[in-house]
Amino acid sequence: MASLDISSILQGGYQHPVSRSWQGKRGLSKSMFMYPIFITDDPDASTIIQTLPGQRRWGVNKLKDFIGPLVKKGLQSVILFGVPLNCIKDARGSPGDDENGPVIQAIKVLRHNFPELYIACDVCLCEYTDHGHCGLLNADGTIDIGPSVDRIADVAVAYAKAGAHCVAPSDMMDGRIKAIKRKLIDNGFGNKVTLMSYSAKFASSLYGPFRDAAGSAPSFGNRKCYQLPPIAKGLARRAILRDVGEGADIIMVKPALPYLDIIADAAQLAQDHPIACYQVSGEFAMIHAGAAAGVYDLKTMAFESAESMVRAGCTLILSYFTPEFLDWL
Numbered sequence: 001m002a003s004l005d006i007s008s009i010l011q012g013g014y015q016h017p018v019s020r021s022w023q024g025k026r027g028l029s030k031s032m033f034m035y036p037i038f039i040t041d042d043p044d045a046s047t048i049i050q051t052l053p054g055q056r057r058w059g060v061n062k063l064k065d066f067i068g069p070l071v072k073k074g075l076q077s078v079i080l081f082g083v084p085l086n087c088i089k090d091a092r093g094s095p096g097d098d099e100n101g102p103v104i105q106a107i108k109v110l111r112h113n114f115p116e117l118y119i120a121c122d123v124c125l126c127e128y129t130d131h132g133h134c135g136l137l138n139a140d141g142t143i144d145i146g147p148s149v150d151r152i153a154d155v156a157v158a159y160a161k162a163g164a165h166c167v168a169p170s171d172m173m174d175g176r177i178k179a180i181k182r183k184l185i186d187n188g189f190g191n192k193v194t195l196m197s198y199s200a201k202f203a204s205s206l207y208g209p210f211r212d213a214a215g216s217a218p219s220f221g222n223r224k225c226y227q228l229p230p231i232a233k234g235l236a237r238r239a240i241l242r243d244v245g246e247g248a249d250i251i252m253v254k255p256a257l258p259y260l261d262i263i264a265d266a267a268q269l270a271q272d273h274p275i276a277c278y279q280v281s282g283e284f285a286m287i288h289a290g291a292a293a294g295v296y297d298l299k300t301m302a303f304e305s306a307e308s309m310v311r312a313g314c315t316l317i318l319s320y321f322t323p324e325f326l327d328w329l
């Protein structure tokens with residue numbers, strides 16, 4: 001029999017379920033989960049999204065009955081995505097801050113019915129522009145950066161005025177964090193609204209179901225001129241540092257699972273900021289598909305994926321699994 005060295009033996013430290021639970025710096029909690037919700041402009045909509053298991057596009061009239069039971073289970077935060085299907089889109093994304101648009105209406109309904117619920121809003125123009133890009137364009141089809149960030153900041157302020165607790169720009173335009181922060185401060189929201197930056201948002205294959213849900217595929221070209229190349233660790237680190245310097249309150253990495261190293265980098269580069277990650281539509285759909293194919297158990301894999309994100313350094317996870325985790329935790 002081999003004589004084992006004292007320093008070889010680790011298993012005694014994690015042989016029991018309770019001692020296993022002590023091995024993380026931090027465990028999962030309900031407040032770590034923010035639920036992404038698609039709000040459409042048909043007020044009575046409750047439309048199944050085929051590519052996103054269990055998720056729907058909601059109309060404002062349905063929100064109270066949909067969110068109420070989740071709040072009772074411990075839901076603490078949501079992030080709203082506008083899905084305008086009936087509005088007239090234009091080059092500057094005018095419907096984005098329309099007072100009667102779905103997002104502004106939804107903020108008001110949620111604030112009124114669920115005063116304790118933290119409401120974040122995705123801020124972008126692509127759902128509202130006729131060309132489907134996230135900014136305003138020059139005549140040659142390239143992004144016109146100055147007017148783009150100015151317009152994005154206006155939309156952010158409109159959501160703040162409607163009562164959002166957090167605005168989260170997902171466009172990846174250079175300088176938009178500084179522009180939004182400035183405009184929030186100038187409009188009296190500097191101390192009232194959180195600015196969560198999609199700092200390291202990669203051009204990923206995992207956004208397919210979201211585009212299906214939000215109807216936001218660009219009409220020409222793609223978003224690779226502003227979303228990061230998957231291999232770009234250095235660029236991601238620069239974007240994170242830039243957004244910290246420009247006044248972001250929360251740093252986000254998106255997608256999550258293929259970019260755990262970037263989450264870990266963010267946790268180290270922005271040590272004093274909360275770090276968020278977005279377990280995007282394709283990650284969610286992939287976990288469901290694998291479970292349906294018998295590759296693993298859905299709940300076990302959902303936990304493993306979320307725990308990997310916490311281990312990498314996140315304290316906030318945007319996830320379509322949020323309702324399930326409210327039951328599981």
Ligand SMILES: [Zn+2]
Binds near residue numbers: 133134170171
């Ligand atoms: Zn966009």
